[in-house]
Amino acid sequence: MVGVNDRARIPFALAGVLLLVSSATLSGALGGVTPIREPATEAAFDEAETELGGLLRDATRHAAREAAANPVVTPANTTLGRALAAQDDPFRAALELRVYLALRERLAVTRADGVRVNASLPPLSTRAHLRRALDRVHVEQAGPNGTAVRVRVDDVTLTASRGDRIVERTTVSPSVVVASPVLLLHERTTRYDRRLDADATRPGLARRTTARLYALAWTRGLAQYGGAPIANVVANRHVAVATNSALLAEQRAVFGAADGAAARATGTAATRTAGTDLLVGTGASSEEATALIEVADTATPGSTVDPLAVSGESVGTNDTLRVGVNRTADEAFRRFTDGRLASVLDGVYRTTAERRVEVVERSVDARGRTAPAGEGWTLTATSRSRDVSVAGRVTPESDPPGRWHTLSADGRRVAETVTTVRRWSRGNETTRTTRTVRRAYRVSITVVGRHDGGQAPARPVSPVHNAGTGALDGPNLAGVETIATDELVADDGGVDALARRAVTDGVETRRVAVDGQQPPDLRAWVYRDLVALRERIRAVSVTVERGAVGTYRVDPAGRLAAKLRERRASFVDPPARYDGVAARARVAARAAYVDAVIGRLEARAADNRDAGERFDDALADHGLSRERLGALLSARRAAGDANSHPTGDVGRYDLAVNGAPAYLSLSDVPRRATDATGTGSYRPLAARNVNVFTAPYGDVADGVVGELFGKRRTRPRTAALALRATNRLATTTTDEQLDDRRDELRRAVTGAVTRRRTRFRRVLRAAGVGSSTTDRKRVVATGLSRWNSPAARALAMANGSAADAVAEVAVRQYPDAFASVEARDTLRLELRAAAAGGGVSQSVVEANTRVTRRVAREAAKRAAERAGDAALDRVERRLGRSLARVPAGLPVTPVPAYWYVTTNVWLVEASGAYDRFAVRVRDGGTGRALEYVRDGDPVRIDWNGDGVGERAGRASEVDLSLRTAVVVVVPPGGQGVGDTDGNADERSSGWDERNSKALNMPSRTAVHVPRTRLRSRDAHGRGAVRRARI
Structure with missing residues (x-):
């Protein structure tokens, strides 16, 4: 039996545990109490954070200067380079890394009331450390115009200690805004670099260059068409000046300012280009032309064109x-x-006549039996007789529908009697029945006509069938009714016969054409x-x-x-x-x-x-x-002019652009011109231009316009122009091959003229001119007497003036044969047609032109060697014009004697790079200058503190690559338009080495000349070491 006092007994140890746990649970539910920082530690942390902000500002300015002086544009294939490439912008990532390293280097210990605070950032030694460092730093543009940078560094550790005992440790993320346009400079330079490679249909260098080349090429092309001694419409020297002028416009558009030295150099280059145009166009070298620049423009007005003077929209x-x-x-x-x-005319006076017959049954009278009475009769035989007779005349009542009208109408009453006799038998009995059916018909016979009038719009005609009235008082269509009626009715038996046939057998509809008499x-x-x-x-x-x-x-x-x-x-x-x-x-x-x-x-x-x-x-x-x-x-x-407005406001900053070399030339530039310590040389620019249609008889032109003049033939006009150019050259120089080719071409042109003379005589004979061949030869000779050479006569026949002159002589000497307007007009048109067609052997023309160009160039060089005013005058007046008069271009939609325009196309490409391109601005924070430099040098950064800068990337050069085309169109006639100096594919020195693919490849990527030596910078930005580029 259990005692009552034993049931509720609890050990005191257990009660103590329960009280302890309950107290802890209540304390956790109510929350702990934040420890109170002692005043000395709080003051020390405040002092450390304040100093940390200043250190970050200083580190940012230092990093900005380093990043601008050594920008990482193209990351390297190294641990550091790959880490930078993994970020959105390698340049900004490198700037963030530089901020991290500069801040870590500057971090120091601060003290306040015996408390020491130590700021720290983790050291970098592995790729993971490098990635975490880049994640800690955040850099972005700030300010209303993006001319400042906002920098935040996460998780900077602050450790407070008193003596050897650490009192407290915490982390902060300081953030500052520094007035430094480093990101702006990078963004603008990157934009400029991209626009230098943009497609010619997009805003950028190629589009601006295209606009300048168009204006220049059209001006020179029209001048060449007008007779100026221009043998090379678009040359690489023009491409160079146009490109540099466009570069200046791009600088103004992107930076709001252009390189002053570049502007002066471009102006000088344009002046010298204009001065060399004449002699270079005739084959002299640039060096030979330099001696004559001073007097070229005055001696050859209109032959030289300042590339900058026509850089905008032009004629x-x-x-x-x-x-x-x-x-x-x-x-x-x-x-x-x-x-x-x-x-x-015959069609208008022709009437289509049609005979129409209508038969209408008017009455039927049937008499007699068809079978005998009774049953059992069998039909054994039948006989039938028909009698058709004309009982009288009637008049048709209806009018024909549509465009038909009645020419004549007649009718008859026709009676038809049909008697049927049938024989029957029944046993030994026979009998006969007779049935007579009498029918009365009305037969209408109408002749209708239709005057279609050919292509004349349908209108009423009055009078039609009455002679002696209306225009010309002519016969009109009088008598057509009678002729049609006779042919369709009378010649077919007459009305009675047709009426009887219509009842018995039917009459078909019949048509005839009746030609009326013309006035x-x-x-x-x-x-x-x-x-x-x-x-x-x-x-x-x-x-x-x-x-x-x-x-x-x-x-x-x-x-x-x-x-x-x-x-x-x-x-x-x-x-x-x-x-x-x-x-x-x-x-x-x-x-x-x-x-x-x-x-x-x-x-x-x-x-x-x-x-x-x-x-x-x-x-x-x-x-x-x-x-x-x-x-x-x-x-x-849409390219705009050279004074384009910048694409964005830069606030209170004035950007200064400095390119080295200032002018990107086609020739070698010593490195000492761009770098005081440089050696050797490099070529800033390479250019190529291809003239597509060098001659109107070339393979390419023939492929477009087709074989209008026969296989491998060219127009006599083109051959005549080539002969005229050769004749002019032959007066200034002696060359046996030139004489032979000229004689051959003269014979070919003379043959073409002779064939047209023969055609002229045939036209005159058909027109009744003269009583003999001698008479007609005399007329042709008199008409052509005003042109005293085969070339002149061929040109006159090509433009129609020779045909008009012969027609004028024929009409004057034989007026009786050309008394009417039609006779005179027909003579002129037939003679013009006789002058067209046919051609001259293309091989003869080509051979002559090749020799002409060679001799002209050689003569030009000899004259340039003497380099005097007299030599220049001879070159300008004779040799230059000889080459310029060689025909060129593509006739657009030509026919033998006429076409709309002459066109030509130049394909233009250029590639190059600045050895050094810098943009400079006053640093808003310290008053020092901030310079952003793109020079192609490798960039090294000691990111792990081992004293050796690791390759981060390269400050890639600002380069350019453009590809465009220029079309020049001139009126028909003249010399056409095109390069006539024999150099259809002009390439600057070094083009083939710099560009591995041909110009005719649409996807070609320009490969710029690698520099043989370059400047390298150490981890601290000091440029001292020279290494060969790999």
Whole structure:
């Protein structure tokens, strides 16, 4: 039995444990009490944090100067370089690392009231340490214009101690804003560097260079077309000046300022380029031309062009071109009047007549039995007889529908009696039944006619069938009714016979064409009207951009055809009612002629489209297309002028740009010019330009325009121009090969002229001129007497003036043969057609041109060696003009004697680099200068404290690479436009070594010249060591 006092007994030890645990639980639930820092320690920490902010500012300024002087742009393949590359921006990452290292180096001990506070950051020795250090530091642009930097360093450890005892340890993350535009300088320089490599259709160097080259090339090209002694429209010296001028504009756009030394150097280079244009264009070297620069511009006005003077929009770059129907109207007119006009007039006077017969049953009377009465009869035989007779005359009542009208109408009443006799049998019995059916018909026989009027719009014609009234008082279509009725009715038996046949067998519908009599003076009257219309159509024109025409992006012929279709009604001009058939014939001739011109234009438009596709093929060989050329034409208008505004405000800072060398030239530059301790030399710029269509008879041009003059033939006009250039050169120099080639070309041109003389005589014979070949030879000789050389006569035949001169002589000497306007006009058109077509052997022209260029260059060099005013005068007046007169360019949509424009394309590429590019600004914090430098040197940073700087990367050079194309378009005729010095693919020295891929590769990446020696910096930024680049 258990006692009561035993049940609730609890050991005292257990009670003590419970009380202890309950006390601890309550204390945890209510929270602990923050220990109170003693005043001396608090003061020491405050002092340490204040000093830490100042140290961070100083470290940031130091790091900014180091980062600007040795920017890490391209990370190296090292532990440090890979760590920087893993960040968004290697330059900013390197700046953050420099801040970390500079701050750690500056951290010091502070004391206050016996308490010492030590600030510390962990040392770096491993990749993990390096990553954590980069994660601790945060750098970003600050300030209203981004001209300051905000820096925060996380988890700086502060350790407070008194004597040897640590009192307390804590971490802080100081943050400061420092007035240093280091990030701004890097961002602007990076933007500048990128714009130097931007596509030519995007804002940047290539687009600005394109604008300058366009203006210069158009100015020089038009000058060459006008006769100035320019043999090389676009040269690499022009590319260099245009590129450097565009670099200045880019500096102003990006930095708000340009390199002053570069501006002066570019101006000097432009002046010297203008002075060398003449002699270099004729083949002299730059050194030979230098001696003549002083007098070149005054001796050859118009032959030199200052590249900077035309750097903006200039004449021609936005020119519009008015393209008229012009000779197409003449060609269509000659073809139309030769054959089609007669058929048009015949068609208007032709009536389509049709015989129509209508049979209407009017009554039926049937008598007699068809079978005997009773059952059982069998039909044994049947006989039938028919009698058809004309019972009287009737008049048809209905009018024909549509455009038909009645020429004659007649009718008959026709009676038809059909008697049927049937024989029957039944056993021995036979019988016969007779059935008589009498029918009465009304038969209408109508001859209807239709006057289609050819292509004349449908209008009422009055009078039609009455002679002696209306225009020309002509016969109109009088008598057509009688002729049609006779042919369709009388010749087919007459009305009675047709009426009987219509009832018995039916009469088919039949048509005939009846030609009415034309007035004797109808053709002359219509011809004079068409001549006036031809002149109106000749004057129709459309306005197009010259550059678009020259790149086959606009089809003038197609636009002209569309415009004529729009205005067709006004040219045809039909009246509300034709005053007789002659008036309708005149309008039909107008309509047919307008349609003939439209057809010719549409055929030329088709030729233009085909030529445009072949033009694309020629451009594709160089990585271009019509669309690309169009984009470049449009983009260069947006390039702006050289005084572009900066892309962003830089506040109170004035940026100073300094490129070394100041002017990126095509020749070698001594390294001491860019670095006082440098040795050797390097070439800042390389350029190449390719003239696509050097000659209108070359393989590329032939591939575009097709074999218009036969296989391997060229236009007589082109051959004549080449002969004229050779003749001019032959007066100044003696060369046996030149004489031989000139004689060969003269014989070829003379042969072409002789063949056209023969054609002229055939035209004159057909026109009734003279009674013998001698008479016609005399007429041709008299007409051509004003041109005293084979070249001059060939050019006169090409431009139509020779045909007009021969026509004038023929009309004057044989007026009776050309009494009418048509006779005179036809003679002129036929002679012009006889002057077109045919060609001269292309090989003869090419051989002559090659020798001409060689002799001209050699003569120019000899004259330059004498380097006197007299020598210059001879070069300018004779040799330079000889080469400049060699024909060049691509005729756009040519026909044998006419084309819209002459075009040419230059593909331009340049690549280069600054040896040193710096942007300098006053440091807002200390008053010291902050200079951001891109010089290609390797950058080293001692990040682990071992005393050896590890390669972080490279301060990559500011380089450029541009690729563009320039199109120049000049009017037809003249010498055309293009490089005529024989150097279609011009490459500056060292181009092939610097650029491993050809210009015609669209994806080519420029490879710049590696420098043989470079400057290296130690971990502290001191430039002393020279190493070879690998």
